[in-house]
Amino acid sequence: MPYGSLREFLEKAEQEGRLLRIAEEVRLEPDVRTISCAAGRMTGGPVLLFEKVLGYPDKKIVMNVHGSWENHALTLDLPKNTPVREQFREIVKRWGRYPVPAKRVTSAPVKEVVLERDFSLFRELPLFRVNPMDGGFFLSKACAIARDPENPSNQNVGIYRIQVKDHDLLGIQLSAQHDLAAYLRSAERLDVPLRAAIAVSNDPIVPFVASSPLKFDDDEYAMMGAIRGAPVEVVSSEIGALDVPAGAEMIIEGEILRHHRAVEGPFAEYPGSYSSSMLQVEIRVDRITRRRDPILFENLYTGEPWGEIDYLQGLNTCATIYNQMKLDFPEIEAVNALYTHGYCTIIASRMRFGGFAKTLACRLLSTPHGITYPKLIIVVDANVDPFNLQQVIWALTTRFRPERDLALIPNAPASTLDPAHLIRGLGTKVIIDATTPVYPDIPMEDNISVDLPADTDFWIGEIQKRMQAKP
Amino acid sequence: MICPRCDDQRAAKIFDSPESGAWEIYRCPRCFFTWRSTEEDRVTRPELYDADFKLSEAKIREMIPKPPIVPPEGAASKPRY
Structure with missing residues (x-):
């Protein structure tokens, strides 16, 4: 109720x-x-x-x-x-x-x-x-x-x-x-x-x-x-x-x-x-x-x-951005804009083709919230939970190739409350593509990923349930 | 009473605690700073108030929000150079 x-x-x-x-x-x-x-x-x-x-x-x-x-x-x-x-x-x-x-x-x-x-x-x-x-x-x-x-x-x-x-x-x-x-x-x-x-x-x-x-x-x-x-x-x-x-x-x-x-x-x-x-x-x-x-x-x-x-301005902001981006890009799985009201925003999505992560980052930057707040944008694959920072850091450490996957947009609109500004209201957007490269990008030569056991997610839920049921 | 923040001499007591004798609230008519008598010295004593947060008549005149809440008439379309 x-x-x-x-x-x-x-x-x-x-x-x-x-x-x-x-x-x-x-x-x-x-x-x-x-x-x-x-x-x-x-x-x-x-x-x-x-x-x-x-x-x-x-x-x-x-x-x-x-x-x-x-x-x-x-x-x-x-x-x-x-x-x-x-x-x-x-x-x-x-x-x-x-x-x-x-x-x-x-x-x-x-x-x-x-x-x-x-x-x-x-x-x-x-x-x-x-x-x-x-x-x-x-x-x-x-x-x-x-x-x-x-x-x-x-x-x-x-x-x-x-x-x-x-x-x-x-x-x-x-x-x-x-x-x-x-x-x-x-x-x-x-x-x-x-x-x-x-x-x-x-x-x-x-x-x-x-x-x-x-x-x-x-x-x-x-x-x-x-x-x-x-x-x-x-x-x-x-x-x-x-x-x-x-x-x-x-x-x-x-x-x-x-x-x-x-x-x-x-x-x-x-x-x-x-x-x-x-x-x-x-x-x-x-x-x-x-x-x-x-x-x-x-x-x-x-x-x-x-x-x-x-917490208060966390998931409501994530849901708003997600709904706005999802209309244009149905591949998107989730958006995490929890950190400093979205100064760091993590997008999880399936990739339509190589370079698509940058497209998603640019779409984020054209949402009403995204115009100013995000300064560090990380894009991860759909199988990464953007709310699980251990998984996000895994993606950063094993997918991100700085010479190709890092983009900076200087002199862009920024939150006026960001204490790190040089000019209030302006800043540099940092886009990090931490997704697995797909065609026509160069594939990862040695990427022989380990599959998660098929029922892992089921068992996470099951173990939690059994632990909660314990007296 | 001197305002701890802008040193205006006209600050005055405006409120006594409902439970008698617990504290009083003071207020500055210029910078609207309010404080409780029981707060820490760096809040209530003018000489200990952080210099970065001190206000003066000159500073107050400069405190117009940027961008302005209501832009001057025709400001958006006026060329700047």
Whole structure:
């Protein structure tokens, strides 16, 4: 059964032995960040529930919801031991069910308390500094919802970093390529109000889809329905008729201030470095709706990889790229874009003819995500599991011929967050063909490969099953 | 109160912990830096704040995102040379 809220997910995580309650009192800094960093960094880290926060007797904090492959499997309502490649396959399959439109409801727990004036975001949420040099207290996993002023049926749900700057003031970081930035361009040009709603602490499928690189006019709620296997329930915001997740703990509503920019950031990002402080957009908050206390505040630790963010923006990115490339090249078996949000991307495919690996690499670089993020692209044969780095390194060490199989594309678009840049936003793409050469390429003279025993894959599954069944 | 990040003198307390006496939150009206009284010295003390992260009025004026969130009217079609 899909989850209707973060609370329902936590129940399941606890039943499955994947929830760790931290019962002792913790300090907002540095305890929450330290323990959350540890849980995301270790293999198989649990979901964390901080039950006693110094200074906030009526609030709890939830961290690391997506922060291990076991947790990730549970968020998809799969058995917790589902291998990464199987999770990828399942996501691709569910992606194909799109669209499953949202179901509108008229009442929801998130409307239990409605605050219209004299509220303080510092009172409502147990905010904390995620990393020491962040410019303030950030909502790092909340989902922002807004409508396109030019086409109000087009609604976006996305994760943007959001800085709490005052009792009723938020900073939100928009980059030129973001959907919300396009909405703001329209709102400023037409000089019409732009409303935003921020959903805090959701069913884990909500941030999973909100952090997926969908197309501009794709409906995130209809994708959530496809991934969950049932429509997601939404309720109307108090102002502006935005659809907001009915299962959220809290909705913060406000108006994006047009023609106004102010200092925002810095904030530690997924490459493990701080992104700079910028003049950014602000939201004046005028409504808060929420559940009754004790409220759960879910946030995301970001820092040096690996951590929760690498899981959260991992397989959704792989599946998006895979689906886009598969349309043109059905030979593709799988895409692994897990490393630093795809800075390293591994493509596994059958080869149509010699040199085909370079064709695939170029196609990756023309997908929306591929334009900027990948800098190291490795292509392997279809029999190599791109999610198994031991197999990928085997392919690199036994298939790759540097004098023929290495290509560099200098001065190409790059992620602006890559700390290794010489010019921000530009970089060199490295393409490595680690496939077995096929006609008309020169065959490998001494390649007398050892076949895997025919039922090896069956026995891997069988051994795992028998081990799990042991008391 | 002096802002640890931009040294503005107008920083002030804006919030007391709901559980009395645990901590306070301060805020700078210029650079919007907020901090909790119980954080480490390198966050709360102006003289210990990392120089790379310090802000000034001149620095703030330079902090326009590139590329801009909303390009100036007609910018895309205007020849640069």
